Amino acid sequence: MDKNNNAEKSEYPMRINKYLAQKGICSRREADVLVARSLVKINGRNAKVGDKISEGDQVDVSKKVKNFKKLQYFVFNKPIGIVTVSPAEGEKSVADIADFPEGVFTVGRLDKDSHGLIVATNDGRITDKLLNPKYDHEKEYRVRVDKKLKDRFFRIVCGGMDLEGGEITKPCKARKIDDYTFSIVLSEGKRHQIRRMCSALDYRVLDLKRVRVMSIKLGALHAGEKRELVGEELAEFLQKLKFVK
Numbered sequence: 001m002d003k004n005n006n007a008e009k010s011e012y013p014m015r016i017n018k019y020l021a022q023k024g025i026c027s028r029r030e031a032d033v034l035v036a037r038s039l040v041k042i043n044g045r046n047a048k049v050g051d052k053i054s055e056g057d058q059v060d061v062s063k064k065v066k067n068f069k070k071l072q073y074f075v076f077n078k079p080i081g082i083v084t085v086s087p088a089e090g091e092k093s094v095a096d097i098a099d100f101p102e103g104v105f106t107v108g109r110l111d112k113d114s115h116g117l118i119v120a121t122n123d124g125r126i127t128d129k130l131l132n133p134k135y136d137h138e139k140e141y142r143v144r145v146d147k148k149l150k151d152r153f154f155r156i157v158c159g160g161m162d163l164e165g166g167e168i169t170k171p172c173k174a175r176k177i178d179d180y181t182f183s184i185v186l187s188e189g190k191r192h193q194i195r196r197m198c199s200a201l202d203y204r205v206l207d208l209k210r211v212r213v214m215s216i217k218l219g220a221l222h223a224g225e226k227r228e229l230v231g232e233e234l235a236e237f238l239q240k241l242k243f244v245k
Contacts, residue, residue, distance in 0.1 A: 012053070012054050012055045013052040013053060013054050014052060014053055015050065015051070015052055016031065016035060016040065016042065016047050016050075016051045016052065016053055016059070017029075017031035017032050017035070017049075018031075019053055019059060020034070020040070020059075020061070025061060025065070026065075028231070029230050029231030029232075030230075030231075032049050032231050032232050032234070032235035033230075033231070033234050033235050033238065034061070034065060035047045035048065035049050035051070035235065036049055036234070036235035036236070036238040036239045037238060039061060039062040039064055039065055040059065040060070040061055040062070041058075041059070041060045041062075042057055042058070042059055043057055043058050044058070044060075047059075048239075049232065049235045049236070049239065071121070071122060071123045072101060072104060072121060072122055072123075072228060073119070073120075073121045073123065073228065073229040073234055073237070074098075074100065074104065074119070074120040074121065074226050074227065074228050074229065075117060075118070075119060075120075075216060075218065075221065075226065075227055075229060076094060076098050076100075076106075076117075076118045076119075076120055076225070076226040077115070077116060077117065077118075077218060077221045077222060077223050077224065077225055077226070078094055078110050078114075078115050078116060078117075078118045078223075079097075079115055079223040079224050080112075080113060080114070080115045080223075081112060081113075082094060082096075082097060082112070083112050084106055084108075084109040084110055084111075084118065085106060085109065091112075094106050094118060094120070097224060098120070098224075098226055099226075100120055100226070101122070103122040104120050104121060104122045105120060105121070105122070106118050106119070106120045107119045107120065107121060107126060107127055107130050107131065108130065108131055108189065108213075110210060111192060111195075113208070114208040114209070114210070115208075115209050115210075115223060116141070116208075116209040116210035116211055116218055117210045117211060117212065117213055117216065117217075117218040118210075119213055119216065120226070126241060129241045129242070130213070130214075130241065131189065133170075133187065133188040133189065135241075136187045137187060137213070137214050137240070137241075138185050138186070138187055138212070138213075138214055139185070139186050139187075139189070139210060139212065139213050139214075140183065140184070140185045140186075140210070140211050140212035140213075141183070141184050141185075141186070141194060141208060141209060141210050141211065142177070142181065142182075142183055142207075142208075142209045142211050143181065143182055143183075143184060143194060143198070143205060143207070143208050143209075144180055144181045144205070144206045144207040144208075145180055145181075145182075145198055145203040145204060145205055145206060146180075146203065146204040146205075146206055147180070147203060148179045148180065149176055149179060149180065149181075149182060149203075152201075153201055153203070154174050154175075154176065154182075156201060157172065157174050157184070157197055157201070158171060158172055158173065158174050159171055160172075161197060161200065162200075163190070163193075163196050163197065163200060164196070164200070167190055169188070169190065169193065169197065170186075170187060170188050172184060172185060172186050172187070173185040180206075194208060195208065214237060214240050214241075215233070215236045215237055215240055216229065216233065216237055
């Protein structure tokens, strides 16, 4: 008995995800997400991903955990020529080709001629938090244009600019990749914003690809492929959205 107690003591301090896994509550990956959703408390306070506990700490898991596994989150690489939602006759939408589980929907849009990262989920809470510009969440794009990029282009784009119709863009971050390609990070999502910004400066967009939404990166995901967000990647995403119980 004493030998077992000494072995157990030697494991402390222990990461909270390992503790929950050892208690049979969930896997380590699932534990990170429970913590990110403020469903776990250590000594009465909300746990954080990466927290460690010591022997004698009080760990409480919310009764809401029974609904935890019903929520799913995916990254999908939308191909060019596919619309995000509401296809017209002869068109296909993301839902037509992605084979998402029932109830999963896309959050935000990419126009038909653009491609790249789309987030999909059955968690309706994230729609406003992800799309409302008041939350200032970053989205990163890689853009190729029809002629050489000049320094003036970046000065105007980064400082905020007027678009036709009286819209004014927020200041943003952009950097040159090569003579015809640049990266741009926006914290808003005006309709066809990047194409309109380029057009206002007499550039035509030849290719537009979204490569990141907040902490989620497209990575090596091929066009038409999806992957489920799990573990620490999902936990970080949910924490940045500032979810509470």
